[in-house]
Amino acid sequence: MPELPEVETIKRGLENKIVGKKIRDIIVGNFKIIKSLSKSIFINELKNKVIKKICRRGKYIIIDLYPKKNLVIHLGMTGLLIYPYVENCDEIISGKIKPKHNHVIFNFEDNTKLVFNDVRRFGKVYLVSDMREVESINKLGLEPLEECFSVEAFSHILEKKKKNKIKSLLMKQDIIAGLGNIYVNEILYRANIHPLRQISSLTKEESKKLYLEIKSVLTEAVKFGGSTVADEAYRDTNGEKGKFAKKLQIYARKGELCKKCGNTIEVIKIEGRSTFFCLHCQKL
């Protein structure tokens, strides 16, 4: 699912709409989604809390509540946050969003609802008093769109991880937080680097180009509200598709012709994930 641009789009959507609202009650349809607390505690703790602030870290959405608690949401592959959720909006938005996959419903005091819907149920919801309780967030690496992700920081990472294949490295959340399969494919294509290249083989120019493409692909994707590939699940909080999909030049384009050189786009599996590339533009 959602990688950094999609999660950032959802975060911005919620920010404009639910900050300041008070939670009246919660309906949890599937407790397997809820981590780190019993269901009754989860529901009781959330009642009467006010949404104070919304942040993003990697692919996580962090909702600060008052009195102090943090609601942390990871969308997995197919998680969605829909607001405002109204009866039958599933059909209006898209046949893809089925009410039977509404796993958590937040009812606000003004009678509006925020719905967490997730077909495949890989998503996770945590409620904690301290962010340090969410182990996986502690381990996240640099935020690629923040200043901390500088050319120097990136060179330092490459230096430390020389033996990795470049695609494997970019996919690691504990190194750079927020990249996933779509954007890694896209970034490597634009940087003309084969996904299986050993990091130690990258020239200075290639590393620099790669750094710039990470920043520019993500920035542009955020600007376009992320990517909804073909007719897949991702939607923003209003149920709208991400408009960056039509800008994707390599992802899911097996057999099509490379826009730069006209060669046929190939696909291989790397660590179990489909990896698309043009062997002419991205030499091994």
Next chain:
DNA sequence: AGGGGTACCTGCGGGC
């Protein structure tokens, strides 16, 4: 340390 496999889920499209 890095690489591979599997598991967690549902739904869709293709091949037969």
Next chain:
DNA sequence: TGCCCGCAGGTACCCC
């Protein structure tokens, strides 16, 4: 038409 297979934006855990 139906069944089986492989595939899908992620992560965690196991093994070598």
